[in-house]
Amino acid sequence: MKIVYAGTPDFAVLPLETIVASGHEIVAVVTQEDKPQGRKGILTPPPVKTRALELGIPVLQPAKIRDETELLRALNAEVMVTCAYGQILTQSVLDCFPKGVWNIHAGLLPQYRGASPIQSCILAGETTTGVSVMKTELGLDCGDVLLVRSIKIGETETYGELSERLSAVGATLIVEALEQIALVDKVDELPLTKQSEEGVRIVRKITKEQAKIDFTRSAREIVALVRAMNPAPVAFTESEGIKINVWRAETAEITEEMKETYALAVCGEVLSDHPKKGLLVKCGDGVVKLTEVQAAGGKRMGGGDFLNGRKARKGQVFVC
Numbered sequence: 001m002k003i004v005y006a007g008t009p010d011f012a013v014l015p016l017e018t019i020v021a022s023g024h025e026i027v028a029v030v031t032q033e034d035k036p037q038g039r040k041g042i043l044t045p046p047p048v049k050t051r052a053l054e055l056g057i058p059v060l061q062p063a064k065i066r067d068e069t070e071l072l073r074a075l076n077a078e079v080m081v082t083c084a085y086g087q088i089l090t091q092s093v094l095d096c097f098p099k100g101v102w103n104i105h106a107g108l109l110p111q112y113r114g115a116s117p118i119q120s121c122i123l124a125g126e127t128t129t130g131v132s133v134m135k136t137e138l139g140l141d142c143g144d145v146l147l148v149r150s151i152k153i154g155e156t157e158t159y160g161e162l163s164e165r166l167s168a169v170g171a172t173l174i175v176e177a178l179e180q181i182a183l184v185d186k187v188d189e190l191p192l193t194k195q196s197e198e199g200v201r202i203v204r205k206i207t208k209e210q211a212k213i214d215f216t217r218s219a220r221e222i223v224a225l226v227r228a229m230n231p232a233p234v235a236f237t238e239s240e241g242i243k244i245n246v247w248r249a250e251t252a253e254i255t256e257e258m259k260e261t262y263a264l265a266v267c268g269e270v271l272s273d274h275p276k277k278g279l280l281v282k283c284g285d286g287v288v289k290l291t292e293v294q295a296a297g298g299k300r301m302g303g304g305d306f307l308n309g310r311k312a313r314k315g316q317v318f319v320c
Helices: 010-021 047-054 069-074 117-123 159-182 219-228 256-264 303-308
Strands: 002-007 025-030 035-037 042-044 079-083 101-105 128-135 145-152 235-239 242-252 279-282 287-295
Touching (some): 002 010, 010 047, 010 159
Parallel strands (some): 002 079
């Protein structure tokens, strides 16, 4: 089949490669515009654009895809596949593809519809997630589902690590979906499952403000936040005017020798000066060990090394 592929971030690269390897013809890749990145604001292409050009596929970067329906129709593609593209599709765009527009969604629908399904399920403490291949309709991730596959979330798995696994699942699943789509004349001949309207949860794009650690929360919630924000936008705290990124963390026990210190400490207070014990911080419920941190302008290091280098000390308070 002739396919138009729309995607933008790293998550969408492997599905693109897998569709190409499966023998389908991708006539064009649609992606977001190049954007300035870093302190110097260097104009940088999306990962999907870079890989598409390496594969010799034409790339389109419309500011608004809804304004390019004539161009899309001229491609004569039967199907569009979307994967973390980043723009809302209008009915005029959907109508350009006789066999539909199919989305690779990194979540188990109808839960976690929206822009941040992977991070949101980690924040919520979910132990299972997956990928859904759904037919795109007007509305937010509300279309009928063709295929779904579930996976377990690792106890320490970060957003970045889980994204890689889900991207691989999505790559496999979309090829299976395309095989089914190629065999039918009309989309309504496919074994689609209508989404339930019960249990719908809409998740918005994660902001940098959400990445700030609130040490009045429980240790479990803080660890989930750190995992969900790694590698971006990165969980952080502040102390004595210095921003500190927290890349990894784990819950810790309140030992017998720590009880008195813990009882007198405030939330966010460092509980020990011993590097071998690690960077232990009091929370609203329990203790969190910050196992990989990074002071502004510095390098990433273990919590014990952070204490050893006197970048933190017992009694110092991280701002909630």
